[in-house]
Amino acid sequence: MFLSTRFVPAGVLCVLVFVGSAGCACEEESVDGPTWYQDVAPIVSEHCSGCHSPGNIAPFSLLTYDDAEAVAGWMAQQVEDGLMPPWGAQDTDECATAGPWQHDPRLTDAEIDTLVEWSANGMPEGDVEDAASVPSPPSTALDSVSATLAPDVSYEATGTTDELICFSLDPEVDSTVWINGFQVNPGNPEVVHHVLLFADPGGLSEAQVGAEGYYPCFGGVGLNSATLVGAWVPGSLPTEYPEDSGLAIEPGDRMVMQVHYHPTGGDHAPDLTTVDVRWVESEPQHYALMSLQGNASSELGGLQPGPGDEGEVEFRIPAEAQGHTETILAELGIGPNMDVRLWAVAPHMHLVGVDMKISVVRESPGPNENSQECLVHVPRWDFDWQRIYQYDLPTDELPRVEAGDTLELRCTYDNTLDNPGLVRALDEEGVSAPQDVYLGEGTLDEMCIGGFGAVVL
Structure with a gap:
């Protein structure tokens, strides 16, 4: 269900070797400006x-x-x-x-x-x-790996069409563990655009897997109970949860690795991407989670009245509509007197989306807090470059959410041929003109959902 096609480099990950041609014995001519x-x-x-x-x-x-x-x-x-x-x-x-x-x-x-x-x-x-020295690349290795999870089969990406493929992975734990970090190891970096990792309570993803050893999963991983663990993009350093926190994995649970493949034509070597996971076996001080909120199809689920409604409140983006907004209110289900902090946030729409903003609306703002605080704004949405954004702040300075607070997701769409994303979706589906778009998991469906990394202090 989440993130997709030309993803972000998060930092330098290759050592550069700059080879100069043989110089002449004459004196170098000075150059004004950068070289x-x-x-x-x-x-x-x-x-x-x-x-x-x-x-x-x-x-x-x-x-x-x-x-x-x-x-x-x-x-x-x-x-x-x-x-x-x-x-x-x-x-x-x-x-x-x-x-x-x-x-x-x-x-x-x-x-x-x-x-x-x-x-x-x-x-x-x-x-x-x-020559000036170039920065040494940081290590991309995860410290203290508990297990390396690998699919049973490799996948060969061909042609030029992007694909999202899910693999069901067994962590093989016989008691509760708490994940606090992971790193993805792309088997063929030429085609692996990004990876999403999900926890699968009860191991239900195993039944989704076909005879090939995987299953296609454009809109989502096909499991309502799946919990986002994190995301990887080329150049990513290991994902580290906040200090002394973890996400619980029980015996019988599985993990789902959703790989976004971006082949560029020609022959590509088969890919066997793996995931290094680190966990602790003793319960950490703080419970961490990744919660998915949004995608409401009715007013009962938090969908707000919008410009495309015809009678009742509905998630509908009319054909030829530009600047169309859908707004969803959601709660994290926080109990009384709980101090919950958000350490990461991940906006998600499909190809008709053009702008997304997520805020927290506080019922009782504390000192130095606003009644509404913006968590993230992506004003130029690109389905191919979405990611999880993680705050670089001490845990006690992270945005606070408590009982009664509301998460507001505002998604803006362009359902016209002026939107290159829609043109791409229509082409992939063999459709020639814009049509009304509804909530769903297909290429010509839309979403308005956010992933929220939370830690309970």
Whole structure:
């Protein structure tokens, strides 16, 4: 059900080796402004190479001067427009979030200016003998792995059509454990666009698996009881839950790994992606969970009156509607006197969506708290670049939610041919014109749902 197609690089994950051509004995001509070896290479290394390197998901590499020089104008435009590195969450006039995000790959204004100036000046190469050091990539390995979960079969992604495939994994625990971290190991990074990991209470996903050893799962994993554990995208560091917290896994439970495959034509090696999971066997001090809220189809479920309603409140996006909003109110089911903090939030829509904002509306704001606090705003939604956003804050400074508070999900859609996402969906389904869109799990259905990482203090 969650996240999909050209996902975000969260940081540099490849060591760059910059090879210079043999120099001449003459004195180097001085260059005004930024150069590749002195200024640009470190930026590209830190923010771009997690995807733009051989064998990874991006269609071209940016490891060398020749690589970057060939696409310098495009690269400058992309970073200036805020399209690269891909990162949807933004502070806007409607939203000032509680604090910074973990693993935020966005460039600073100064770094953007450097790339733009370098491109405008003709991409000077600079002196390889005086090259600036490039950042060492952080380790992507999870510490203290408890188990590595692997599908029984590999999957071969072919053609050029994106696919979401689910694998049912058995953690093989004989007593309750509490997951507090995981990391995904893509088998074939050229086609693995992103991965979602779910807990499956009771192991119901095993019955979904076909003779091939997996099952297709575009809209969701097909289980109402599934709980989101987290997400991985190319370049991601290991997911770490808040300190001394964990998500319970019981004997008989399974896990579902939803892999988004993004083949680019031609032959690709089969993929066997695995997941390293870490758990503790003693109950942690804090209980962590990932709760999915939203996707209400009626007023009883929290759907609010909207512009597409015909008589009763309904989730309907009329054909040819632009700027259409659906708003859903939901509660986390928090008991009295519980101190619950949100450590992560994950907006989710399909291909008709264009903007999503999630807020908490407080019944009794505390000191220095607003009655309504924006948790995340993605003003330029892209189905292919969705992710889980995790706050980079101490646990006691995370956004607070208590009994009586409401989560407000506002989803905005464009059901016209001006929306490239809709054009893509229509093409995939063989439909020529926009049609009314309803809540559902198919390509031409929509969603308005959020994943909320919560920890009970």
